[in-house]
Structures are given as C-alpha cells and as structure tokens.
Amino acid sequence: MAIESGQVVPNFGVSSWVQGTPTNFDRERGHIVVLEVFQVNCPGCFIHALPDAIRVHHKFKGDGVRVLGLATAFEDFDRNTLDNLRLLAETGQVIGETQRALAARGQLQSGDRLPYSIPFPLGMDNLTRLSGEPSQESIMGVVYPQVPDFDSLSEELRLEVLEKVKDYLRSKEYSAETFEKFALRGTPSTLLVDREGVLRDISFGGTGHLDGMIRAILEED
Secondary structure, three states, X not given: OOOOOOOEOOOOOOOEEEEOOOOOHHHHOOOEEEEEEEOOOOHHHHHHHHHHHHHHHHHHHXXXXXXXXEEOOOOOOOOOOHHHHXXXXXXXXXXXXXXXXXXXXXXOEOOOEOOXXXXXXXXXXXXXXXXXXXXXXXXXXXXXXXXXXXXXXXXXXXXXXXXXXXXXXXXXXXXXXXXXXXXXXXXXEEEEEOOOOEEEEEEEOOOOOHHHXXXXXXXXO
C-alpha cells in the first residue's frame, strides 16, 4: 500500500550516493526534507524541477531545510543509469532526451554540460532486475494509485486496465524501490517531509508550491 500524507515515512531506497554525505529520512529528523525524484533522461526534470530544487536549497538551507536528489528509473533503463548519474554529478554532463531538449533551449554549455552545479546530495534509487510474470500484488500496486476508482469500474473496464498494467509490468526490466514504495506517477516528483518524519506532500511535475508549504511547516514551531 502506498504511503499517504500524514503518515511517518519509511526510508527511501538508495543503492549508491554519488555526491554528498549518505543520508535518509531517519537520519534527517529535526530537518524539513525535500526529496526530488528525477530521471537523468527526463527533460522536464532539468528544465523545471531541479532548478527549482536548487532555488529551494539556497533559499531555505538556513532554516533547517534539507534538499536531496534521487535519480530513479521506470523507463529507458539503458539511459537512466548509475553511470549517467555519476557523469552528471562529476562533470555536469547530461544525456539523451535531456541533452537534446536543453540544447534546443540554449541552456547548455559546450553542447552537453549544465551551466550550473547541483549543490545537494545525489543518490540512485535501488533497482532490482525483474523476471517472470508480475505478481497480483505488484499489479494492484500499480492499479490503485493510477486508477483510484478501479473497484467501481465495470468488469470490462477493470479487465482492460489489468491487461494494460500487466503489459506495462512485463515490459519493465527493473523495479525501482522508491518510485514504487511511494506510488509515484512519474518524474519529476517531489516529496516533502516534516521534522518529525511525517509525509506532508507528494507532487508530480513540479507545481511550484513548495515555498508556501515549507513556510507553513516552519511557522508551526
């Protein structure tokens, strides 16, 4: 079952840290945590979400707000890799669709390098290679977050949804622990966790509402 707002968060999955001191939600009690979940082959992550996460980092770091970046992979597994995340952290180089989109917008240096550095810790989601038929648990773990009214659908529509989800899961090479634990809809996704480790918000697509929610948490003390 997906973690919902108001619940204490479990730790997110991470296989490797490529930048910064290793950490997790349980180590950040006393801090407000913004976890930015992205893919390296995700133009929107670099056009909108990561620049905004960097802005939030600089704006609120003096107030006990910790921004963390976690690269995941739910598609394009040949590009959304640990090696490409290391390349990003060490050189600022971007790849694939990200490189093409940013180059077209004139937002790169030397053809494939970000004009800015990412100042917060960066880790890689924990990926597990999949094999065999998807389990009923994994199928329903995708169905309910994406189709909340699934049980009220007609039998024909329920079967259609189940077949689409099965096809999707069969096409996956890996399971991404954090992406699935929090039932994320895609990337970029942002998790906001308060000082007590309680999930306050999960947003998809970079909605630009973080400042107000962070201020509200700060004003609770």
